[in-house]
Amino acid sequence: MASRKKEKRQLILEAALQVIAEHGYHQAQVSRIAKEAGVADGTIYLYFKNKEDILVSLFQDRLGDLVARFHESIRDTDSADEALRKICELHYSELESNVALAYVTQIELRQSSLELRKAIGEVVKTYIQLIENVLRQGIEEGLFRADLDVKLTRLLLFGGMDEVVTSWLIAGRKYSLAAQVEKTLEFFLRGLRA
Amino acid sequence: MASRKKEKRQLILEAALQVIAEHGYHQAQVSRIAKEAGVADGTIYLYFKNKEDILVSLFQDRLGDLVARFHESIRDTDSADEALRKICELHYSELESNVALAYVTQIELRQSSLELRKAIGEVVKTYIQLIENVLRQGIEEGLFRADLDVKLTRLLLFGGMDEVVTSWLIAGRKYSLAAQVEKTLEFFLRGLRA
């Protein structure tokens, strides 16, 4: 029973992702999402409080998963630069391999309500703090400059990668995003190293 | 006559900026902008094709000005690293000294229609190309690494600064943005230098 309920919830979230990716945020009516999920409009409200709750859940679910994978990926790393490599690899490869998610998170969901953007902010914050932790670790290891302002630098790193992904999407995904990892890292590590 | 027309057009754009900055994008109704500008609702449509045209014009006007100032500021520079310093200085100081503009461009206008975001993209593209030119110049001068991917790196630079400004706004402008220039440049130049 519980799993069935979970399944239908996931079904609706998946439908929402598809609809937003295909038709854009402003054309993602509840009835359209319901139709895509193969359920009645009212059924949506058995699983979500309101429309915003669908979108917030979608973002938290998918990006929450992603952030969890970031944490896992750096668990086995031996040094800060290796950890940073893992982060950049994941950041680019995950969004490249899941275009719908990338499009929805990078483009569509940013034009949403205050409440949703707050929820997005919360998840992104977790990710940015992860980057900060890697920076601190690098400084402790003597690998990164001791005079780094970690609060500022984490923004430069995240903002840089974020812009690369967004630009790649808007330009029509004409090149490999994963192929940008080495050049990105080269730039970042030179900026960080002691 | 022409100047009078220009004046009223500017009056409306200024009103739009104020209303969006004060009440947010979703509360910026045409009638509210008209009231703020001291004109009738219908008058708006003598100067702009539709609501989107107001916002596009606003963005192009103000950010176009800004980009022009970027061009001017680097005209008298002798080297690419000095030019990059000017760019970063302007980027942070202009937005710090014009909070309404910063808030509207960084936060509010990003939740807008596809058409508007395209127009925003056009202006931002000009700016990003300016950065690219500086990078090319630096490489020619032998100041920056010859193996730099300028198309990628310009995104890392712009994205980094952009995120710093947005984060500063969201966090409540509790510190000086201009004071971040040196640390930002330190990171950037280490990443760029040959």
Place this chain on the structure above:
Amino acid sequence: MASRKKEKRQLILEAALQVIAEHGYHQAQVSRIAKEAGVADGTIYLYFKNKEDILVSLFQDRLGDLVARFHESIRDTDSADEALRKICELHYSELESNVALAYVTQIELRQSSLELRKAIGEVVKTYIQLIENVLRQGIEEGLFRADLDVKLTRLLLFGGMDEVVTSWLIAGRKYSLAAQVEKTLEFFLRGLRA
């Protein structure tokens, strides 16, 4: 079996009365009544045709009982004025001692559908006819005026008492309703007596 069926039916009616009294007519959803009765939503429809049927049944049951008690109470009376006293006493005391019923019948159920109000009308009609009978009896006894229009007068009597009860409820039940019997009768009997 039959009694068990009756019991559950009564259980649901009692739950409906409680829910309407507590939350008002517009907040008395079928699911809420089902929850209050401790049964599933679907179970309701094994005992009632639809929601309206619950409310009609509720009104007929409880007010039907009440009217039956009116009939009983005047059975042992010797004269029309004594019968009228019994009626007024019962009318005030029964509703005073059963506030939930009073509130539901006087306030909440009046804002309901045409169908329900028709059903209410049927029950109230029986009561009004009872009053009419007493009036006829009084005329026969030579106690009441022979020129009374019993069809009109029964409405004046019922409407008067009804308004007194409703007003007492709306005003917050700050005084004794039963204490109004003597003054009410004084007014009525003066109007009726030959």
Place this chain on the structure above:
Amino acid sequence: MASRKKEKRQLILEAALQVIAEHGYHQAQVSRIAKEAGVADGTIYLYFKNKEDILVSLFQDRLGDLVARFHESIRDTDSADEALRKICELHYSELESNVALAYVTQIELRQSSLELRKAIGEVVKTYIQLIENVLRQGIEEGLFRADLDVKLTRLLLFGGMDEVVTSWLIAGRKYSLAAQVEKTLEFFLRGLRA
């Protein structure tokens, strides 16, 4: 200009009255009222805050007028019993000559929202207080019994007349309401007189 605005407002109120009288409260959608008034749906909201505001305004306007006429009518009366006659005459004749208003106020608007019923209550209260004043006057004049409880008696008078009107409507207006004045007064005055 002001009168034109007033006219359209009245036009909408009149349309609302017609629609409710014809189709009932639950079928009185805003779009139906707009169509009946010959205006666009949105135009309604230039004159009223929301749907409830239409109904409250309708009730206050029309019944407010009626109560004002009650005040006027008793201004020139010489005694309390004459005043009471005027009240009863107006009560019956006004509602008889304006069936739509009668139907809407006696039947349809009673099944409405709490807010509306509060507004109704306010207007009715004014009327009931008017009756009370007449009763006090009658006592002072020595015309009515000194031991009358005016707070109770005003309810018996209003409730009686109210029930007569409602019953007349529900029964299909098969007889003259105005013809009930004399018999009603006969009953009331016998109950009141010293």
Place this chain on the structure above:
DNA sequence: AATGAATGAGTATTCATTCAT
């Protein structure tokens, strides 16, 4: 008999845009 998950019809309100004055 009992359940409760699923259904889907129905409606008030906002606001960009027009056009008669």
Place this chain on the structure above:
DNA sequence: CATGAATGAATACTCATTCAT
């Protein structure tokens, strides 16, 4: 040039009822 009253399309959400289990 300027006005502002009027327009009308477009959409989230509730809840009585059903029916497979």
